[in-house]
Each structure stands twice: as structure tokens, then as C-alpha cells.
Amino acid sequence: MNVLLLLALILFILMALVGGKKGIKSFIALFLNFLVLIVTVLIMNDPNTNPVLLTLVACVFIGAISLFYINDINNKTTLAFIATIFTTLLLLLFIFFITEKSMIYGFSEEESDGLTIFSVYIGIDFVKIAASGIIMGTIGAIVDTAISITSPMREIHQHNPGITRKDLFMSGIRIGRDILNTSSNTLFFAFFGGYLGLLIWFKDLEYSFGEIVNSKVLNGELISILTAGMGVAIVIPIASAITAHHLVGIKDKKK
Structure with missing residues (x-):
């Protein structure tokens, strides 16, 4: 097998x-x-396609599958989905800006040797491709954090229906603080494990510390990780605010 x-x-x-x-x-x-x-x-691969817009559409499908298919359509998954989309849109402009200014797009020096026989003039904007890669790398962490906030907040509200909007919001923030630490570590160790071979290669090639820090391939991945960490941090207050407003709003309408 x-x-x-x-x-x-x-x-x-x-x-x-x-x-x-x-x-x-x-x-x-x-x-x-x-x-x-x-x-x-x-x-x-179609040069007429906008990679960033296509990636956003793909993120919508990924978020919908991860939330609605697994956990069904209910208020906690709907709120998590809204928080995910809103956070992704907030990060979009920053991701596009940092990708262009840091010049991490395209192929790195370490990757160029194997591409010398191929033409790189393929009619695709590599800035948008790099930005799309970072967006795709952040969506999983954002979805995971969003549902980890909305689900316990709904449980808190169900067991304590008299809770105020502010107290419910602060409960979501406190939950998010615990998640933030573990999510950041997960992102870091996922990078370190996935690129351990690259780091060993850097050592065998006798790269100096400055060359390692300034290498495009390393910086590209670090920027992706840091951006994902930012997405996790941003989605916590957004998901907490949306959930608190929705759940307490339902209670107020029933009065």
C-alpha cells in the first residue's frame, strides 16, 4: 500500500x-x-485572472467548508465566518503593501539554479502571487481562532443569559488571550519544522547570520508567519465584539 x-x-x-x-x-x-x-x-495560471481576488474567493470557500460543513450552519459558525472575512479584508491592504515593499515576490537565489532552463516571463504579477500565498497561509489560523472564540462565548451566554454585552466581550478577549499564545507557538514551530532542511542547508553553505536573515526565501516565510500571527491577534477582538453584539442583541429584542 x-x-x-x-x-x-x-x-x-x-x-x-x-x-x-x-x-x-x-x-x-x-x-x-x-x-x-x-x-x-x-x-x-490564466494571465487574465487576478490572483488576489481569486484567492479571496477561495478563502470564502475554505472558510465555509471549515465552519459550515463541519459544524453546520448556526450562530457560532456564522459569526466566526463573518469575523474571518472581515479580518482577511483588513489584512489584505497590509499584505499587499508589505509584499511589494519587502520584495519577497519572485524566486529566491536558492531557487533560481533549478529554473535557469525555464522562462520566468509567464505573464503573471509575482507581487499578487506572493500576496495570495500569504493570504492563503493566514486563513486557516484565522478560521481556527474565530470559531474558538465564538463557540465558548455562545456557551457562556447560554449558561448566563443575563450577562452584559461588555462582560461577554471581555470573556471573549480573555479566551482569546489563552489562544493567542498557543497559536503563535504553533505557527512558529510549523515554520521551523517545515524549513529545518533549509536551515541546515544554510549552515552547510556556510551562510553568515546576516546572509541568512536577509535571504528572500527565509524572509518570505517569516513575513507569512508574522502576518498569520497578526490575523490571529486581530480576529480575537473582532470575533468577540461581533458575537457579544449579536447574542446580547437577541436577548434585548426578546424583552
Whole structure:
């Protein structure tokens, strides 16, 4: 049996045993999101397509699959979805600006050796491609944080329906503070684990510390991680405010 199929089967069994029906739906959602990414990349090959707008559309589908397909359509998933889209739009201008000013777009020196036989004049704006990559890298962390805020806030409101909007909002902020630390560490160690080979290569090539810090390939990934961390930090107050306003607003209308 192919190793990938074996690992996928083991993951499916574990998710089914631990998560039950929701675990199975989460496993299916992984492949649905993967298909969205593949379709996005294929369409992005068309020079007439705007990669940033296409990526935003893909993020909408990814957010909808991750939230509505797995957890059904309810107030906590709807609020998390709204917070995710709003946060992504806020980050968009900053991502585009920092991508252009930092010049992390295009191929790095380490990647250029293997591309010398190919033409890089493919009619695609590499600034938009780099910005799209960063946006796609942030959406998962933002969705995860958003639902981690709205879900416990809804539970708090259900068990304490008399809570004020301000107290409910502050509860969301306190929950978010705990999530922020673990999410930041997750992003950092995911980068370090994924690029451990690159760091060892830098050492074998006897790169100085300055050369490592200023390398395009390293800076591109660090900017992506830092931007994802910013997205996680921004979505916490946004999700808390939207959820507190909605839940307490429902209570006020019923009076």
C-alpha cells in the first residue's frame, strides 16, 4: 500500500474514533479544501485572472467548508465566518503593501539554479502571487481562532443569559488571550519544522547570520508567519465584539 494512503487511512480511523461523525466530516473537509486549493492554482495560471481576488474567493470557500460543513450552519459558525472575512479584508491592504515593499515576490537565489532552463516571463504579477500565498497561509489560523472564540462565548451566554454585552466581550478577549499564545507557538514551530532542511542547508553553505536573515526565501516565510500571527491577534477582538453584539442583541429584542 502506498505510504500516503496508509497514513491517510490511519488519520481517518483516528479522527473517526475520537471525533465520531464530526471527525469524519473534518477528514472529508481536508480533501475538499485541498480540491479548492488545486482549482485555485489551476485557474491562477490564466494571465487574465487576478490572483488576489481569486484567492479571496477561495478563502470564502475554505472558510465555509471549515465552519459550515463541519459544524453546520448556526450562530457560532456564522459569526466566526463573518469575523474571518472581515479580518482577511483588513489584512489584505497590509499584505499587499508589505509584499511589494519587502520584495519577497519572485524566486529566491536558492531557487533560481533549478529554473535557469525555464522562462520566468509567464505573464503573471509575482507581487499578487506572493500576496495570495500569504493570504492563503493566514486563513486557516484565522478560521481556527474565530470559531474558538465564538463557540465558548455562545456557551457562556447560554449558561448566563443575563450577562452584559461588555462582560461577554471581555470573556471573549480573555479566551482569546489563552489562544493567542498557543497559536503563535504553533505557527512558529510549523515554520521551523517545515524549513529545518533549509536551515541546515544554510549552515552547510556556510551562510553568515546576516546572509541568512536577509535571504528572500527565509524572509518570505517569516513575513507569512508574522502576518498569520497578526490575523490571529486581530480576529480575537473582532470575533468577540461581533458575537457579544449579536447574542446580547437577541436577548434585548426578546424583552
